[in-house]
Amino acid sequence: MKRTFNFGAGPACIPTEVLIEAQKELLDFRGSGLSIMEASHRSSLYEDVHNEAISLMRELYEIPDNFEVLFLQGGASTQFTMIPMNLVKKGKIQFVNSGAWSKKAIKEANILNIKTEIVASSEDTNFDRIPENIEFDDNIDYAHITSNNTIYGTQYKKYPKSNAPLVVDASSDIFSYKIDWSDIGVIYAGAQKNAGSSGVTIVIIRKDLIDGVKDSVPSMLRYKTHAETNSLYNTPPTFGIYILGLTLKWIKGKGGIEAIDKLNQEKANLLYSAIDNSDGFYVGHAQKDSRSPMNVSFNIKDKNSELEAKLIKITEDAQMVGLKGHRSTGGLRASIYNAVSIDAVKALVTIMNKFKDEYNEK
Numbered sequence: 001m002k003r004t005f006n007f008g009a010g011p012a013c014i015p016t017e018v019l020i021e022a023q024k025e026l027l028d029f030r031g032s033g034l035s036i037m038e039a040s041h042r043s044s045l046y047e048d049v050h051n052e053a054i055s056l057m058r059e060l061y062e063i064p065d066n067f068e069v070l071f072l073q074g075g076a077s078t079q080f081t082m083i084p085m086n087l088v089k090k091g092k093i094q095f096v097n098s099g100a101w102s103k104k105a106i107k108e109a110n111i112l113n114i115k116t117e118i119v120a121s122s123e124d125t126n127f128d129r130i131p132e133n134i135e136f137d138d139n140i141d142y143a144h145i146t147s148n149n150t151i152y153g154t155q156y157k158k159y160p161k162s163n164a165p166l167v168v169d170a171s172s173d174i175f176s177y178k179i180d181w182s183d184i185g186v187i188y189a190g191a192q193k194n195a196g197s198s199g200v201t202i203v204i205i206r207k208d209l210i211d212g213v214k215d216s217v218p219s220m221l222r223y224k225t226h227a228e229t230n231s232l233y234n235t236p237p238t239f240g241i242y243i244l245g246l247t248l249k250w251i252k253g254k255g256g257i258e259a260i261d262k263l264n265q266e267k268a269n270l271l272y273s274a275i276d277n278s279d280g281f282y283v284g285h286a287q288k289d290s291r292s293p294m295n296v297s298f299n300i301k302d303k304n305s306e307l308e309a310k311l312i313k314i315t316e317d318a319q320m321v322g323l324k325g326h327r328s329t330g331g332l333r334a335s336i337y338n339a340v341s342i343d344a345v346k347a348l349v350t351i352m353n354k355f356k357d358e359y360n361e362k
């Protein structure tokens, strides 16, 4: 069986080793004669899986003890609401607007009637960069950034400094580089891009931010509810957490997050070099110093949508999927998350180079 090269933005590629392991254990998990999907979330069979995922995450991501690791549902999108509901006490929050997901986070805070301010934006150039000169005030509840802009293919090389807790939507680059936890208040992500399958939302939150929430916040939308119960207040997304645990184990087997980071840079360099060495045939969306190693968004010269469609068709014929760009950029987008192999990237680059040789100048 040949596996399809998956360049989709999310749900995205899962390491083949993880899927094989899950397949092996699907009917009989650890000698129980049950699938882990069928196990009670109150059973020790499941609780071991749950706690193993948490401790592996703490180990690999070097999460300090004053942070809580939570497994929630509702996707990163529900965090756009939960974060302001739980963290706003003084009444003001600030955002960097670096793309569509930042805008959605701002929108949800506005729905709650919270005072939001945008301190920097790159909207004027269709989000082709991480905004420069980012400065947050001190007297705010938190400062929000989107660490990797999945659609536009931009990423912070370094998080901006903030005296207020920094809240980071890391949905498309969690577990891809080491974190300096000193300014962090919250890091959150849906698991389906860089950490496994859909259904589980990872929230890593500084413990002191969990308290002091208004009585009007519903139980399920309170971090405290989940922190006090080890994310077992109600039924958690057990299978997603199991796959997350296997994915973390896979990262560990690869040498940990630094090793994955190095490999990701190598993969990204191959693809960006193909763009840069194409005599202008391929045009990257992101400015060079904002380029994401996770999502590579690009067009063909003059946004030639006919040629773009032709190239996408060729990739599909070569058993590749997910390369059509988002409608707001057009063109192509190669999502090359942790799980995407360097062989997949090399195969794509070979096709791109051949296509350029054939169609440039014509």
Ligand SMILES: *Cc1c(COP(=O)(O)O)cnc(C)c1O
Pocket (backbone or CB within 6 Å): 010, 074, 075, 076, 077, 078, 101, 146, 148, 149, 150, 169, 170, 171, 172, 189, 190, 191
């Ligand atoms: C995909 C994505 C989201 C939305 O995630 P859901 O889990 O589908 O709600 C939010 N932020 C970023 C940066 C994303 O890439």
